[in-house]
Amino acid sequence: MIVLTDIEDVRAHLRAERLAAAREGKELQVGFVPTMGFLHDGHASLLRNARMDNDLVVLSIFVNPIQFGPNEDFERYPRDRDKDMSLAKREGVDIVFLPTVEEMYPEPTKTKVLVSELTDHLCGAARPGHFDGVTTVVNKLLNIVAPQRAYFGQKDAQQVAVVTQMVMDLNMDVEIIPCPIVREEDGLALSSRNVYLTPDERQAALVLSRSLRQAEQLARESEEATVEDLSQELVQMIESEPEAKIDYAEVRRFPSLASLPGSMRVKEVEGKILLAVAVKFGTTRLIDNVILTMEGDK
Amino acid sequence: MIVLTDIEDVRAHLRAERLAAAREGKELQVGFVPTMGFLHDGHASLLRNARMDNDLVVLSIFVNPIQFGPNEDFERYPRDRDKDMSLAKREGVDIVFLPTVEEMYPEPTKTKVLVSELTDHLCGAARPGHFDGVTTVVNKLLNIVAPQRAYFGQKDAQQVAVVTQMVMDLNMDVEIIPCPIVREEDGLALSSRNVYLTPDERQAALVLSRSLRQAEQLARESEEATVEDLSQELVQMIESEPEAKIDYAEVRRFPSLASLPGSMRVKEVEGKILLAVAVKFGTTRLIDNVILTMEGDK
Known part of the structure; x- marks a missing residue:
C-alpha cells in the first residue's frame, strides 16, 4: 500500500499502472472509495466491494471544507490517521490518497458543480450549500483518479442520488455503486x-x-x-x-x-x-x- | 475520417485506439476541437494545431442549446454539414463527433458547471447564463473524449479564461490550448x-x-x-x-x-x-x- 499526498503523484502512478496493464492487452480496472476518514466497518464494506470488482483500489481521505456550513463540525470532525491506515491495509487498498486542503484548493475554487432539484430537499434543505461542496469535490476526485467504479454508502442516500445524477448529466465515464448500510448489532447505522x-x-x-x-x-x-x-x-x-x-x-x-x-x-x-x-x-x-x-x- | 453520432461509439472507438497504442508501449495522444460547426479558417487553424501535437484528432460539432439565451440565435445559427465535413477531411480529422441534442441532453440537465467571478463581466454580463451553458457542455464533451489537449480560439477570450479556470479548479486532466485569432485580409475576425x-x-x-x-x-x-x-x-x-x-x-x-x-x-x-x-x-x-x-x- 502506498500513501500519496500529491495529485500529480496519483496521476503518475495510475498512468504507469494503466500502461503496464495495457502492454499485456488488459484495461486496468480501478475502483475508488472517496471518504472523509475516521473509517469504520461501513467504509470497510465499500473497500471490500471495490477489492472484489477491480485490479486496483484507491481510497481517498479528505475532510472537504466546502461541504461544511459555517456552523457545522468541519474543525472538530473526527480524525485518526493511524487507525485509518490499519483498516486500509487490512482491506487490501493499493493507493491511499491523502491530500491537504491546499493541495485540493490551492486557491478558493471559482468553479462549482451544482445539481438542482435533487438537492432542494432533505439534507439539501437542512444544509444549504452542502451538496454543492460534495458534488464539486467528488467531481475533482473522480477527475484525479479516473476510476471505472466508485463506491458510496447508501446511508447517505441523497448523496448517492445526487452523485449519480451528476455522473449521468456530465457524461462522466464511471459507474457509481451504492453499498448497503452497515449497522451495529443494536441497529445504529455506522457513522x-x-x-x-x-x-x-x-x-x-x-x-x-x-x-x-x-x-x-x-x-x-x-x-x-x-x-x-x-x-x-x-x-x-x-x-x-x-x-x-x-x-x-x-x-x-x-x-x-x-x-x-x-x-x-x-x-x-x-x-x-x-x-x-x-x-x-x-x-x-x-x-x-x-x-x-x-x-x-x- | 469517421463520423459518430453516439457517445458510446466515441468512447468505444477511443478506448480501442488507446489500448492498441498502449500495447506498443505508447500513450495515445488525443487532440480535441469542440465547435458549433459552420467551420471557417479559424477552426481550421485549431485543427491544424491539434493535428501537429497529437496522434488522433477529434472534432465535435454541436450547437449547444443551453448556452443560448431565449432571444438569441439558437434556431437560426448557421449550419452547413457538407462544407464542415470537407474542411474536417482536408485538415486530417480522425473522428467527427456529431451528436443530436437528444444524445447530449436525453432529459434537461439537472447538473450545471458554474464558474463565478470570471463570468460576471463582458459577455457574461451581456448574456446571462451563457457561460454556464458553455462550461457545462465543454465539461461533458471533455468527459466523453478525454483528450490530452483541447483547442479554443482566442477570439472568445473570455471563454478561454473561463474554460481554463474550470479545468484547473476541477482537476480535469487536459491542457487547454488557446490559438490566435484568424482574420480576413481587411482585419475582420473570422466568425x-x-x-x-x-x-x-x-x-x-x-x-x-x-x-x-x-x-x-x-x-x-x-x-x-x-x-x-x-x-x-x-x-x-x-x-x-x-x-x-x-x-x-x-x-x-x-x-x-x-x-x-x-x-x-x-x-x-x-x-x-x-x-x-x-x-x-x-x-x-x-x-x-x-x-x-x-x-x-x-
Whole structure:
C-alpha cells in the first residue's frame, strides 16, 4: 500500500499502472472509495466491494471544507490517521490518497458543480450549500483518479442520488455503486459522527433505526396505509424519544427524490421509495434511511 | 475520417485506439476541437494545431442549446454539414463527433458547471447564463473524449479564461490550448456569425479590428495613456461608426478578467491585458479582442 499526498503523484502512478496493464492487452480496472476518514466497518464494506470488482483500489481521505456550513463540525470532525491506515491495509487498498486542503484548493475554487432539484430537499434543505461542496469535490476526485467504479454508502442516500445524477448529466465515464448500510448489532447505522454521542444519546439514537423498521413494516403489511401515515409513523416514533430533535422524516421516490402525494396508498406506489430521517441528539445530527422497492397494486 | 453520432461509439472507438497504442508501449495522444460547426479558417487553424501535437484528432460539432439565451440565435445559427465535413477531411480529422441534442441532453440537465467571478463581466454580463451553458457542455464533451489537449480560439477570450479556470479548479486532466485569432485580409475576425451581416454591416464591422489596432498602438507608444484613455479610445472609435451599437469596450487583466484602475498608466501594468469589444451591427452581435503583454515600468 502506498500513501500519496500529491495529485500529480496519483496521476503518475495510475498512468504507469494503466500502461503496464495495457502492454499485456488488459484495461486496468480501478475502483475508488472517496471518504472523509475516521473509517469504520461501513467504509470497510465499500473497500471490500471495490477489492472484489477491480485490479486496483484507491481510497481517498479528505475532510472537504466546502461541504461544511459555517456552523457545522468541519474543525472538530473526527480524525485518526493511524487507525485509518490499519483498516486500509487490512482491506487490501493499493493507493491511499491523502491530500491537504491546499493541495485540493490551492486557491478558493471559482468553479462549482451544482445539481438542482435533487438537492432542494432533505439534507439539501437542512444544509444549504452542502451538496454543492460534495458534488464539486467528488467531481475533482473522480477527475484525479479516473476510476471505472466508485463506491458510496447508501446511508447517505441523497448523496448517492445526487452523485449519480451528476455522473449521468456530465457524461462522466464511471459507474457509481451504492453499498448497503452497515449497522451495529443494536441497529445504529455506522457513522464517523457516532463518536460524538454521549452514552445516553447513543441509546436514544436507536430510535432512528427502530422508527425506520416500524415504518417499513407498516409499508409492507398494511394495505391501507398512506404515504402520510408512513411519515407520521416516523415522526411520532422519533418524537417519543425525548432526546431526539427531528430535522426531517420523509417519504420520497428514489432516486429522483420526488415527493409522493400524502394521500396515496403506499401499496399503490411503483418503484423505489426512500424513508429518510435526520435527527439531532444534543449537538450531533445523525441520518438514517431505508429504501423499499414497491410493486404497485393497481 | 469517421463520423459518430453516439457517445458510446466515441468512447468505444477511443478506448480501442488507446489500448492498441498502449500495447506498443505508447500513450495515445488525443487532440480535441469542440465547435458549433459552420467551420471557417479559424477552426481550421485549431485543427491544424491539434493535428501537429497529437496522434488522433477529434472534432465535435454541436450547437449547444443551453448556452443560448431565449432571444438569441439558437434556431437560426448557421449550419452547413457538407462544407464542415470537407474542411474536417482536408485538415486530417480522425473522428467527427456529431451528436443530436437528444444524445447530449436525453432529459434537461439537472447538473450545471458554474464558474463565478470570471463570468460576471463582458459577455457574461451581456448574456446571462451563457457561460454556464458553455462550461457545462465543454465539461461533458471533455468527459466523453478525454483528450490530452483541447483547442479554443482566442477570439472568445473570455471563454478561454473561463474554460481554463474550470479545468484547473476541477482537476480535469487536459491542457487547454488557446490559438490566435484568424482574420480576413481587411482585419475582420473570422466568425460563423459574420454570415449574418449585410454588405453595409460587413463594412461597418471593420471598426472592431480598427479600434483595437488603434488602442493597441496607444498602449504600446504612449507613456502617459491611462487604462481609462484606452477604453475611451475604443468607445470613441466604435461610436464614430453610425451602424455600430456598443455592447461593451473594456480593458481588463487576462486571464483573471480583473478590472484595472482607470487612472493607472497602461505602461505601469505588469502582465497580460485584454482589450475586448462587443458590438451590434443590426441584429448581429460580434466580438473581437487583443491581448497585450505589458512589462510594467516601475
